[in-house]
Amino acid sequence: MDFPLTVPPSKKHQSFLWSPICTDLDQLDAHVAIIGMPFGKAYVAEHITNDQSRAPDAIRAMSDRICRALHHYDFDVGGPIYDNRALKVVDCGNVPADPSDLSSHGLRAEQAVRKILGAGAMPIVLGGDHSIPIPILRAYEGRGPITLIHIDAHLDWRDEINGVRDGLSSPIRRASEMEHISEIFQIGLRAQGSGRQTDFQAAVDYGAHLITAYEVHDNGMQSVLDRIPDNGNYYLTIDADGLDPSIMPGVAGPALGGITYVQMRKLIHGLVNKGKVVGMDIVEITPTTDVNNISCITAGRLIVNLIGAAVRADYFDAPPL
Template sequence: MSLPLTVAPQTNHKSLLFSELALDLDNLSAHFAVLGMPYGAAYTPQDYNNDQVRAPTAIRQASDRVIRGPERFDFDIDGPLLQGRDDIRFVDCGDVPADLTEPRGHFVRAEQAVRKILAAGAIPIVLGGDHGITNPILRAFDEQGPITIVHLDAHLDWRDEVNGVKDGLSSPMRRASELPFVKDIIQIGMRASGSARQEEADYARAWGARIITAYELHDRGMDAVLEQIPAGGRYYLTIDADGFDPSVMPAVAGPAPGGVTFVQARKLIHGLVKKGRVIGMDIVEIQPEKDVHQISCMTAGRLVLNFIGAAIRAGYCDSNG
């Protein structure tokens, strides 16, 4: 018996930010659609049960720390979450399930789910899971190009393979670079060391990736970084939690000092929304067991809130938007 594309979240918050639960993807009506993608592609047997699989649930659980209610005024977006509009549909499509008898079936289901969300005219907002989840998500955008990938992370993510696995958490930018509809890749917040070797850094630069270290960001500011992103683009925003400073996102496997601040990330989101069109986003690699007072999960929710509020204000949901 085949698994459904998505299943309802297992949490006392049935959805993210009090959105409507919508599991019937064939009859979806939405402007913004949350999708949980807990499972990636494991490099070792131990990785099958890593704590990041619990992140979509934990982020939903922080909903009432993000907003006390969707009707409340929010200064980040100069109004309530949906800007007081009754016509905006914000839904949660649940989580993509996994099956150990079909190890990569969840990648197929994730791509199919995102295709259905896009076919409904909605913008997917995906909660990981490790960064390997970006691989199948991006494949669903093959009719949305040309796309500019905006990648916020501490790490480069250009490994070709690890232990024979080519679509794991160290490879999403390498795989994105192979997609014919990906035009540009801008990487923001790079610092310290991860899995990349010199050859990966050389390959990324040779491909044309624009690599902006955290230190360049801090020295020049996010406005200067936004100027380096081509205007009028169609942007997919992928956010790795360890791209942030650990004071903002403590719940990560590889914390490194000197990371992106929440204020900088908020400016990036609002700037991208105004500069072109953000057609999808994901937030990955939160480990809930390492969180402090739900700071990481609450911050993730605030990023989603800022995107939705800014997009509505920018006319994304208008008939001519």
Template sequence: MSDALTVAPRKEFHTLFNAPLVLELDTLSDLGAHACILGLPYGAPYSMEDVTNDQSNAPTAIRRSWQRALRAIERWDFDLGGPLLDGRDIRIFDCGDVPGDPYSPMKHYELAEAAARKIIESGAMIISLGGDHGVPIPVFRALSAIPELSEPITLVHVDAHLDWRDHVNGVHEGLSSPIRRASEMDHFGEIFQIGLRSAGSARPEEMEAALKYGANLIPDIELQDIGMKAVLDRIPAGGTYYLTVDADGMDPTIAPAIAGPAPGGVTYPQMRTLIQGLVEKGRVAGMDIVEITPKRDVNAITCVTAVRLICNLIGKAVRAGYFD
């Protein structure tokens, strides 16, 4: 023990995994980026109260919780059977948060798409931290830039809600519309929606639109009956996948920090099975975790869960040879 009377104040982690902060996104290719973190705090608001709701604080809250979820990069992770990066030279960068503009709320989406596109064009896996469930929409657009994309992307969506509204209050890119918007993009193909339960913004016409498109809807009651492995078996192998996770799609015992809680939901072991199974089936281009409301969290467990999902994705991708 040191005889010093005082020590430096406790360190607040600025980036996820204490990864290097890279704001010059044009340098990602030269840096050999394998995975990049991007914060997307601001959605398309339905009202003035939504402009800076507490979900805009989630990217910071998730980053601050990473050490509780992992302790340290070199520690043994029982979800992965070894340390996160498996002792390999894997380059993870945190690209910071896309800023908002109080005079032009939708400017955030323009910047988000541009930032996501640069990450994707570099060949790196993109991992986005929301924000509400509107913020993946610009990332969905940017996914058309995946190098050598030869077939439509399979979208895998975990959520309690359908998210097929064309608009709410005239807003077409808000939190109730991301899957509807994805369905309109030529670079998306099959859609799998897992954990649907209770009631949300969807009306019969949204259900009709989803079924007409051919979306594969797996309500939570069905998931609990058949298990996540059976759901994975329905997803075609050998594809390119993108995973969008609304925190309210998960069991509230692991994700209480949400605006719309509902009994039931996808459990942590089921999420682990889904993420690792997708990595094994094909190529996961990226994922997002959205709709976390930090002020409603309990012992930071929702943010810890978010980091654990990211650990499962990166750690499994490392072992699957994604970054070799």
């Protein structure tokens, strides 16, 4: 059975911000490609379809709360989101899971991102749990060096759990093994996760920059930006629990004292203007525990900030309307 790389989203807002849908990635013509990756590499069978797998369509469903209208003035980006330009933002749907071969999802996810990059578009990925950056980052092979910017309460350096090496506790360990990934900045660390002392030491030995949320609160996000090399290629992976539960309540592992929305906006705009953001994902939202859809709206607003900042930094060949 031939299985598609992507299928259309399923909710009332079928696409993110009312974007046209393209599931034939060989025909993709876009500056920005939104794609959902609902399924990760589960540690136990009951987590194959976890709550995070519902997040891509839940985020899309909040489009009219994320953005009332594309032509309205948006104070976060200083004008209409697309800056009155002919920006082509396309929704590529979701990477489906084949029930007869669950392990193939990661391969299709990687292939989908390779096609998006090959079409010259910036991938913005809606997860899914935090295992999905592993196939995403593999798709950037040959496009390095890439500086990985990781927002998370947790370290994510486990080598394996239950024999699974590509699970949600291992994305940064796997990224560290990729030749095209150079420096790694981990921002928002606090409290406890699955990481053990040996995992912490592995991160230190690699040279990962481990920045706690408290350091950000004390010194400001600009101090973090100042440590990130200029003129780099940056990939931004955002675990929703890296943000404070006041703005991201719908997560499986909430941790108090997280990164604020204002700090995230500062980081995104700073990265866009000091180098080139080559892609982004937002993962680990659990829609059934969300409060007033705040988590999904926050995720969408982070994406809006990236797109709005990037178009104003002339990332795309998008002429004025």
